[in-house]
Amino acid sequence: MITDAAFAPCARSDILDVRFGRGALLYEMADRRLHTLNASAVMVWRRLDGLTTLCDIARSVSDTFAADRSIVQGDVAAVVARFEEVGLLITSDEAALAARSAIAAESGEVESVERPVQLLEQLDALEWASVSPVYRAVGLMFRVRSEDVDVATELGRVLRSLSTTRGDGDTDHVYSIRARVHEGVAQWRVYFDGKAIKTVVSSDAAVALVLWHIDEAVVTHSPDALFFHGAAVQFGERVVMFPGPMNSGTSTLTTALVRRGLPYLSNGEVALDVSVGAAVPFPKAISLDGATRVFFPELFPDEPTGTAELAPGRWHIDPAAIAGATLGTGGRVALVISPHYLAGASTRLERVTDVDAVRLLLDNSYEFARLGNRAFDALVTVAQESVVFRLEYSELDAACEVVLQLAREIR
Structure with missing residues (x-):
């Protein structure tokens, strides 16, 4: 079928597409898979509307690059075959199912409120x-x-x-x-x-x-916000973001930096307003593991009572309890550091570039489908406009010094 010049392939409608350098990135929300395309593959992808034939696509590409059409047609067929192989094209059965689902959704009853x-x-x-x-x-x-x-x-x-x-x-x-x-x-x-x-x-x-x-x-209730697992602090007018899952050291590092004077923005979740491309405040209580008492003894009660311990081994700390703490106002993300606490490890910093930075942010984002391509555009912009690192540490003071030095350099 792919070799038939009259075939008009159709891309899946749930694939997000954003420009990236001279090419593009495609993202499958359901399977959380990321694909990279070069400039010529992008030209093919964006013509897969179910109406444009392989012959027409090849004609357009060959005209753009002033290339031999017979050669380009074979290249286009190969690219489309690859799209089909990795599951980026919609089949006739899937198209029929989507149509039935749309009809069912339109005729469904609205839940009574x-x-x-x-x-x-x-x-x-x-x-x-x-x-x-x-x-x-x-x-x-x-x-x-x-x-x-x-x-x-x-x-x-x-x-x-x-x-x-x-x-x-x-x-x-x-x-x-x-x-x-x-x-x-x-x-x-x-x-x-x-x-x-x-x-x-x-x-x-x-x-x-x-x-x-x-x-x-x-x-x-935040229709313009894309959320990430992690934490964030402010440095001047810019934001330093720490994406990472629970127990990766994000809360510990954030608390230490707030104690050193950096305004607190969020912990647990970082909210990015995709309409303006900026991180916004979500300064809820900081969730700390009981093991961090050794770093912040002043933040934990001597004798736990009441409901301070809201989950086994985890405590919710009012940011105001941190001496000198202030709250940030938000801003554009200039520095992204994905921390990983590892007992006994040396402090090690690794630069993350290009597609890996996008993958890192995607891995730590959630509720992505609500915003679709708006979220993907905003996320890729953060990856491209900020400096992205991975940080492994066991010495908290040394990790703070690394973050502060990087923040001064990008301010």
Whole structure:
């Protein structure tokens, strides 16, 4: 089929495509696979609309490069065959399935929101022991109200850094925490905008549930934000970003740098506003492993009590508890450092360039499909405009010095 000059191949519609140097990068969101194309392959790819034949594509390419059409036609066929081999083309069966899915989606029923609205009205009518100020987590504006003062106090401590000066009457969303005893068992039921999330049987679990749901809701309610696992600090008007999974050392390194005077931007997740290409503040509490007490003894209570330990072995630290801490305002990412803590390792810095930098950021991004090509464009721009490194360390002070020196050089 590929050798038939009258064949009109069609590219998959879910493949993201962004210019990269003189060529392009293709990204398969479902399989998280990245493909690189040179300039001539890009010309072929962008003509795979299911209408343009191989003959027409070859004619266009040969005219552009003033090349022999018979030779170019064989090259085009080979490129398209390669696209088919790696699964970038849509088959007739897939096209039919996509059409059926679109029809089903259009005829599907919209889930009723009447019951959550009614529940929210009932919750609004209750007397609450505590109602928080307004908090902001990227695009999510919310309050927390609770019948349990202890739960409210702990959430107030953990969420304090997200407080905003927005007016009291302008809350977009609300968490409601009801506390009761049912058949002799204490229960805490958590609602978001009138919709029940879950019922738990300890105050610690209620706090942890609200914090977990905030991380989920912030993605849904931040339509222009692409999120990365990791952390970020500010250096002047630019941002230093530390992409990496949990237990890679991002939180430890970030806390140490904030203690040295760099404004704190985010930890756990880094939010990139794709509409302006800048990292934005998400200054929630810093999650530290209990093992980091040796580095930051002043941040941990001498005798753990209450709900400070919100996950086994992990503690949520108010950034304000770090001496001299300030909050960053966000900006363009100028330096990307992917840290990896390894006990006993020497401090080792490795420059990451070109496609590997894109892969590193893709590996640490999530909820990518919401933004599609907007996210891919913004991510590739960060990879191209910033300086990207991998950093292996065991000595925290030495790692901080490396980061600070790099930040001074790119400022």
